[in-house]
Each structure stands twice: as structure tokens, then as C-alpha cells.
Amino acid sequence: MELVILKTDALFFILIASLLAYIFYASKKEHLARPWRSVLKKPMAASALTILAFYLTVAILDSIHFHPEIEGTSSDTPVYSSQVVSLLDEVLKPINKNTETTYSAPFAIYSYSKESQESDTGQIIRDYPRLRHAGSHLSNISEVRSDLIMRSLSALGYWIFAMAILCLILISLRVVKLKLIVADWLNLSTFFRPSPAQAAVITFAAVCLSVSLVATVGPYYHILGTDKVGNDVLFQGIKGIRTGLLIGTLTTLIMLPFAIVLGVAAGYFRGWVDDAIQYLYTTLSSIPGVLLIAAAALMLEVFMTNNAGDFESVTARADLRFLCLCLILGVTAWTGLCRYLRAETLKLKESNYIEASRAFGVLSWSTISQHVLPNLMHIVMISIVLDFSGLVLAEAALTYIDIGVDPSMESWGNMINGARLELAREPVVWWSLFTAFLFMFVLVLAANVFGDSVRDAFDPRIRELD
């Protein structure tokens, strides 16, 4: 295998590295660690964070791309396919490789549409053909139910086994005490009001259970059906996680430097700098966002048709388009944060400690980095987490009107876009929409709950009320 680092992959890894650096830094500083601890004091937020961590893990697995090796070639040096696949594709191969010919319902073993086929007696009849892969180990449709129950039970068995091992490891490492576990979990009065740690553990266990179910049932059935060309819908939903997560985080990463530098400069230096920056963001924010995005998408389209030869693969092309979408979303999103930061800097500049620092002749640069920036970080933090869910939802809407991500990229917007006419079929093909809805809803809900908790913890106005 030959590693491929796409542009968005590189940015995503930079993002993760800075996230880790921030966690390390915040854990050392009490004034940062305290609000974060209070974020995690809410059971809902703890459980939301667990879900976000799961999504993040999937996105990281899906961001490690490589050219797979082609086996069975005669040459000595390994030959690599021009296709780009990710680690997640490899992990999910048992689910992904079983493509059918067309639609099939969840857990179905017969196809969605009738086909002409030869019966045992040699006659041509039109009937629903058996699926090529799903349930092919069964001889009869009546066995489906018992087979499903058996496989679910074995999934449950694996899950209990894994959980028990995990508990043993934790106990042997003296992270938790067995006595405490028993006392906590058997106490019925706390059952409906779980502690944050319990909420996180319950969520983690539920995520593990669904992973275990997918791993045992997925290779034999299409849990959420197949789409028009027979691809597994569950697989597409999981692949959409990377797109959704990246659009919410990369956009922020791109716009953050602009918003911070310009916002602080405008508020601190005043005068013509302030005028120029205010002019810039008023102009940008008065262009309707969708039109700006549409014009940029159109521009990119033309650019890509003119320079079609520059892209070595469809994936690289889709990746550039995705990056540009993040960029232009960032351009439309930074103005709001910039305005807040400017106003806050104006207020801070009047405070005594900054006046003192200026009176001592400290350089503007050090005053800003030591006194102004640390006092703005809570605004930045709140805006990052609150913007995230809006960006995930925006991706689907923009893709629907053809100015979002590339049609070749797996995203929830593309799933909805492809599925929107399927409701008119008889019987209704609902599973593509449902899957996109489910994955998007869980992510956005978790982000909203977590974001609210972060805002409550970091907003000094709210902190005073408590």
C-alpha cells in the first residue's frame, strides 16, 4: 500500500494535532480546566461527547487514504491501483463489497424489482430475484427471522464479553473499584438520574453494541437496504461521517485566523485599520451567503473543466472542490465572529490592566498576545461549537441545490439528493433518506447539546447567573 495524503486529510490531521495540544495545555491551566470540568458535569453533555468521539474516530479512520496494492501481478515491484481507498473502506469491506444490482429493502433477501428469470422447470417467469449476497447462505425466506435472532444474540454475546474484558482491565489498572461499580449501578434511585460518568459509560456501551450488531449481521444482510445501483446504504451513511465532520471543523479552522487577527486589530488599533476592516466585513456580510457560495461554486466548476488534466484521480478532484466549499463557507462565516471579537476588544482595551500594560511601554504585540487574546478565547470557543451544527446542516442543503460537495463524494447531502424522488416509488424506498437522516440527526443533536453546555460553562454572563 502506498499512502496518499489528500489536502483535506492534511488539514484534518493538523486540526486533530492542535486539538490534542489544546487539551494538553488546558489540563495544565486551572482557568481553562475548570470550565471544561463543568461542561462534563452534565450527563447529557458527557453522553454527547462520547458520541462525538465515536464520530471523530470514524472520520480519522476514513481520512487515512492509500492506493491499495494489486495482487497477482507478475512483476517483482508491487503494483498499486490508481484507486484511492481509506482505512475505513478496508475495515468495512465485509459490508461494502456485497453490492446488489438495484434497490433492496433493509434485511430483504429478495430484490426490490421484478426481473425475468428461468424457473426450475425451464419457463421464463417475472418474479423478484434472490439478492446476490444478502441472505445467500439461507435456503428459504422463513429462516430469515431465526437467523437474524441467532446473529443478534451472538452479537450480544460478543458485546457482553468485550464489556466484561474492558471492566476487568479497568479494575486491574485500578482506574475504578469493583465495589464502587456494584454500589453505583445497583442503586435504583440513581438509575433515572445518571451521573455524567454513568451517562458516558451507557452511551459508550450503546455505541459498542451497535458496532457489534453491524459487525455480526452486516456481512450477511443489508441492514439499511441498498440504493439504486445496489450499494449498501449503511456503508454510505458511515462514509458520510467524514464529510459532515470535516465541513464543520475545517471551515472553522480556515476562518479562525482571519476572524481573530482582523477582529483584534480593528478593536485594538482603531483609526483607519478599524475603518478598513469594518468595511471589509460589512461588504462581505451584505452579500447573501448562498449567492456567494453559488458564484464560487460556479467559478470552481469552470476552473476544473479548463484544467481537467491536473487532477490525478476523481478523489483528488472531489477533495479540492470540498476544500473550496469549506473555504467559501469560511468566508461567509468569519464576519460574525470578527464583529464580536472587535466589540470585545474595544471593551477590553478600556480595562485597567491593559492601560497599565500600555503605560509601562509593553509592545502592542505582547499586550495583545498576553492580555487581550486569552480574554477572547471563550468567545472563539463558543462560536466554534455553536457554528458546527449549522455547517453540517448547510452541507446537505447546498448539495441539494448542486453547489455543495462533489457528486462523487459520499455525503449525506448527496444521499438525500439521490433519494428525493424515491418516495414517489411504490412501495416507497425510504431507507436512503432514513439513513442520511439518522446519521445527520445524531451528529447534529450531539453537537447542539455539547455546544449548549460549552456556552453555559464559558459565557461569563451566564456563569454569573448561577
Place this chain on the structure above:
Amino acid sequence: MSPEKGLGSVSSYLTRRILYAFPILIGVNFITFVLFFVVNSPDDMARVHLGNRYVTEDAISNWKSERGYDKPLFIALNSTGKKIFTETIFFDKTVRLFTFDFGQSDSGRDISYDISERMWPSLFISLPVLCLGLLFTLSLALLIAFFRGTYIDSSAVILCVSMMSISGLFYIIGGQYLLSKLLQIVPISGFDDGIASIKFLLLPILIGVIGGLGHGTRWYRTIFLEEIHRDYVRTARAKGLSEKGVLYQHVLRNALIPIVTGVVALLPSLFLGSLITEAFFGIPGLGSYTIDAIQSQDFAIVRAMVFLGSVLYILGLILTDVAYTLVDPRIRL
């Protein structure tokens, strides 16, 4: 502050804001031009509109001179004096926009006429959505504020957050499926003139209201709760006013200040309609007009719509400031 003096300050404020709007609108137009022409030359545009193959040079220059694209883009190097800037496409088109002369679209239709026709369907949807949405969200938020701190409050907030987390696309698709396909109460999409259009408008309006319910209710609940914690409310309670009286006479009236000013900012952009809703329901409004223009690369329409959008946005900002002074006499412009 005497009334005359107040009026004077309002008019001088308005003059300043309107003068300030000019450089912003020129900037907006500049950005649109750069975005469009950085990869696309007028020649490319002509080719797209005339059909890519078998286009003669004459046809291209003809198309360009008919639509005024035969000048240099930003700077005319072969001219002298002022003409370096005035003899350009950018100057020509920008001046026309400022007189609201949108001219003809690149496919030859009168843009001003199209906009005046397509404005109404957009307005028929966005105005009822705003009014009904405001009515429902305000009543719900007040009700939740009445039950604050109870299980009703916390479960209502959870419901609101869940409703916010659902993509607008699903409200539309779900509504169309449920009401149009299963129950067959209203048609799925389309539009008609006059009174017959009501049956086409019902579903988009309903979905618009429901789609905004979660976010609106939670936002207004926060505003109400902020007011409830203020001193004057404590005074009102101390005087023996009932909880209902406190909510209606004091909290609601004072909370209306941020709410009204927030709504006023939205008013002008109602004309533009919603891109997604109009595309889904086949409403011939300005939203679908813009999408069509983008997809057919009609620069004249995109330019006109961006300009109009910015004008309405700036108008919204000015109206907000004026509304602030009207509802809250302590604030001066």
C-alpha cells in the same frame, strides 16, 4: 431631547448611513465581478450562451457588444484621463445597478420585469411564515417560561433542540410525503395565479413554520428568562401582581424590544424568498429565479440579485437601528 431635534438626528443619521452604503455596494459588486471573471472571460460567457461549438468570432463580438461586455473589465489602458476607469464593464454595469436599471439578462429577458413578477410568490410564502411563526413561537416560549424550572420546561427544551437538529430538507420531504402523497390534502408542488394559489402555498407555509419552531421557541425562551430575572419583575411580584400579570404586562412587553428589532432586520430580505423551499415546491419566486440563473450561468441576473440582496440587507440594518430608537427611547442614533 425635543421632538424636532430627534427628527433631525434621525435624518442626519439616515443620510450618513445611505452615503456609507455606496462604498459597500461598490465593494459588493467588485467581489461579484472578481468571482465571475477570474476564471471566466466575456468570451467564455458568450460561448456558453451561444452554444459551445461552431461559434464564429463575429457572433462572439456581436453578443458582447449587444450586452456591453466588449469593454475592458476594470481598467481601460488605452484610454486617457477619467476614461481609464469609466470606459470599463465594471463602471458601466455598476452605475446602471445604482439607478436600479438591471437591464436585460444574458438570455435577453428584462430583469426588472422578471423581478417585479417573481417577487410576489416569494412574498406570499415568506410573509405568512414569518407572521405565523412569530405567533406560535412567542406563545410557546411564553408558555414554557411560565413553567420554568419544571419537567415541562426541560422536556420542551429537549424537544426544541431535537427539532433544531433535523435538517430543513427532511421537514420538506416529510411534509410532502405525508400531506401530499399519503393524505392527498394539498398538491406536492406547483403554483397558480390569484386565489387558486392558496392550495399550493399551504404546505410550504406550514413546513416553514414548523421548521423554524424549535430554534425560535428556544431563542425567545432565553430572552424571556433573561427578563424574568431582572429587578423590575421582582418589584412587580412584590407589589402582588399575579404570575400571569407579570408575564403579560412586564416580561412580554420588555422582551419585545430585542424581538421586534430582530424581526425588523428580516423584513426586507423577505422579498428574496427561500432558495430551498422554492426549488422544492416549484414556486416561481425570486429564490428559484436565482438558482436558475446560477445554473444557466446568467451573470446579469446573478449580479442583479446579489446587488438587490445587499441593498435589502443594508436596509434591514438601518431599519433595525430606527426600530431600536422607536421602541426604546433611551437609545439615540
